[in-house]
Amino acid sequence: MTNDLYAVIGHPISHSKSPRIHSLFAQQTGEPVEYTAIQAPLDDFAGTVRQFFERGGKGLNVTVPFKEQAWQLADQRTGRAEKAGAANTLYYDNDRLVADNTDGCGIVRDLVDNHGVTLKDARILLLGAGGAVRGVIGPLLAEQPAELVIANRTVTKAEALVDLFSDDAGNTRLSACGFGEPDQPFDLIINGTSASLQGDLPALSPKVIGAQTVVYDMMYSLKTTTFNQWALDQGATRVFDGLGMLVEQAAESFRVWRGVRPETASVVEELRTD
Structure with a gap:
């Protein structure tokens, strides 16, 4: 039996952990999946x-800088992709290219299922206003936090x-501000900026960190990220x-494509020790 072909597409792409993650999912589930990485030219996503689908490909994950282009390219979008304005998952349904976004589902599952964080009635500070943040707002609001504050350097964004x-906020107090404005502790702070990758920090007041504050950096690293180290230094x-x-967003993409949801804890553990 030949394997079905999937891939992640981005630029650059050599650093991607997605082929490793999906190969572990395939081993675990017994699904006939072959998963590769494709570096697309910046001018021909x-x-x-x-070309990938013409040669028989079944599904694509999409990473930077192409998520918005993937959204625009699709003939049809899922509800969560439509609001996110970006897509990280592509597949064909009959002859229609469908765009989905599993990022928000991924962060909620990681917070709630893997780390035991309660989002309902929580006060959440979300840092940044780019595509990564836009993709998680809807799923976070669906968990019915008491408050969601979106802070960004450019407040208008x-x-x-x-x-x-x-319209999705329900009873959640949804507001915007600059990085320097919040001055009280939050239950959860999510860093959706890419500042950690450059070793930089948003200009936050230390007062946003309390004894019970959970801090989540959407970036990942073998070492403690710059943002998480700052949070630890604040207590x-x-x-x-x-x-x-x-890993959770990848598992959701795998479920969308194959109808099977892989177990994720062992995969996270394996990646930590790779």
Whole structure:
């Protein structure tokens, strides 16, 4: 029996853990999946996608800088992709290219199932206003936190996200501000900026960290991320990076494609020790 072909597409792509993750999923589930990485030219994402499916590919994960292009390219979008304005999962349904976004589902599963964080009635501070943040707002609001504050260097970008998701907020207080404005402890702080990758930090007040504050950096690293180290220095005791989110969003993509949801804890553990 020949394996079905899947891939992750990005630029650059050599660092991607997705082929390793999906090969572990395939071993675990017995699904006939072959998963590779494709570096698309920056000026021909659409052509690269078309060629992949023309040669029999079954599904694609999409990473930076192509998530918005993937969203635009699709003939049809799932509800969670539509609101996110970006797609990390592509597949064909009959002759229609479908775009999905599993990032928000990934972070919620990692927080709730893997780390035991309670999101309902929590006060959440979400840092950043780019595609990574936009992709997780809807699923976070669905968990019914008491408050979700979106903070960004350019406040107007955060305000635009508040306007976009106001209909999904329900009883959650949804607001926007600059990085320096919050001055009280939150139950959960999520760093959705890429500052950690450059060793930088958003200009936050240390007052946002309390004794019970959970801190989550969507970036991941073998060492403690710059943001999580800052939080520890302010007295935080529970900090997590985004490796679990990466594995959980991959598991959701695998479920979308194959109808089978892999177990994730052992895969996270294996990646930590690779």
